[in-house]
Amino acid sequence: NAGVTQTPKFRVLKTGQSMTLLCAQDMNHEYMYWYRQDPGMGLRLIHYSVGEGTTAKGEVPDGYNVSRLKKQNFLLGLESAAPSQTSVYFCASRDRLAGGASSSTDTQYFGPGTRLTVL
Amino acid sequence: EDKVVQSPLSLVVHEGDTVTLNCSYEVTNFRSLLWYKQEKKAPTFLFMLTSSGIEKKSGRLSSILDKKELFSILNITATQTGDSAVYLCAVALLPGANSKLTFGKGITLSVRP
Numbered sequence: 001n002a003g004v005t006q007t008p009k010f011r012v013l014k015t016g017q018s019m020t021l022l023c024a025q026d027m028n029h030e031y032m033y034w035y036r037q038d039p040g041m042g043l044r045l046i047h048y049s050v051g052e053g054t055t056a057k058g059e060v061p062d063g064y065n066v067s068r069l070k071k072q073n074f075l076l077g078l079e080s081a082a083p084s085q086t087s088v089y090f091c092a093s094r095d096r097l098a099g100g101a102s103s104s105t106d107t108q109y110f111g112p113g114t115r116l117t118v119l
Numbered sequence: 120e121d122k123v124v125q126s127p128l129s130l131v132v133h134e135g136d137t138v139t140l141n142c143s144y145e146v147t148n149f150r151s152l153l154w155y156k157q158e159k160k161a162p163t164f165l166f167m168l169t170s171s172g173i174e175k176k177s178g179r180l181s182s183i184l185d186k187k188e189l190f191s192i193l194n195i196t197a198t199q200t201g202d203s204a205v206y207l208c209a210v211a212l213l214p215g216a217n218s219k220l221t222f223g224k225g226i227t228l229s230v231r232p
Contacts (some may be wrong), residue, residue, distance in 0.1 A: 004161075033219075040224060041224060042207065042222045042223055042224040042225055043162075043207065043209075043220075043222040044222075045219055045220075048219060058219065090161065090162070106150065106151045106153060106167055106211040106220070107153065107164050107167055108164075108220060109164070110155075110161035110162045110163075111161055112160050112161050113160060113161060
């Protein structure tokens with residue numbers, strides 16, 4: 001049971017290049033999230049998905065696209081990378097809510113992160 | 120705008136000290152508050168709090184929520200160097216179907232031997 005995995009772990013891009021970050025989870029979770037973490041900024045939500053085939057914008061979606069073609073995978077794409085996208089990217093997943101607020105299903109489980117540098 | 124504020128932003132203590140980390144929030148439709156520990160990698164879940172006044176405890180760590188005053192504290196007793204990390208507080212909002220988390224900026228705790 002690997003939990004949440006992310007590939008690649010590190011990447012260096014030149015401005016204008018494109019890339020895709022892959023997140024995979026083996027916990028059969030419905031919800032998946034992409035965050036970026038910058039010094040002094042905490043975790044900020046980029047996009048999220050509440051189920052296979054669905055995506056929605058988070059707090060900082062500009063410059064990113066996502067797809068959730070399979071339940072276990074959530075892809076984050078950068079079409080034309082910019083230095084402002086230099087960051088650490090985390091993927092997270094969460095199970096569907098099973099009951100009231102007393103359940104533990106608000107808990108999101110995080111992947112190990114991808115450190116992206118855009119030159 | 121929903122807001123989660125953690126204080127202090129950083130803290131340096133010596134092994135054996137007790138520390139209290141603070142998290143206050145201003146959100147509409149509060150559902151739960153979560154604490155995570157992050158040690159140079161993925162945040163790992165510590166506690167989820169939904170009810171006021173009920174302490175959650177795990178070893179030397181404990182946390183409590185005050186829904187009237189809109190804050191939570193995370194206590195660490197007898198600190199060890201392994202407690203050095205960034206501690207993140209996050210709030211989940213109603214309705215729960217999307218259950219996005221709004222994070223604070225984190226508290227960097229350094230425990231010196």
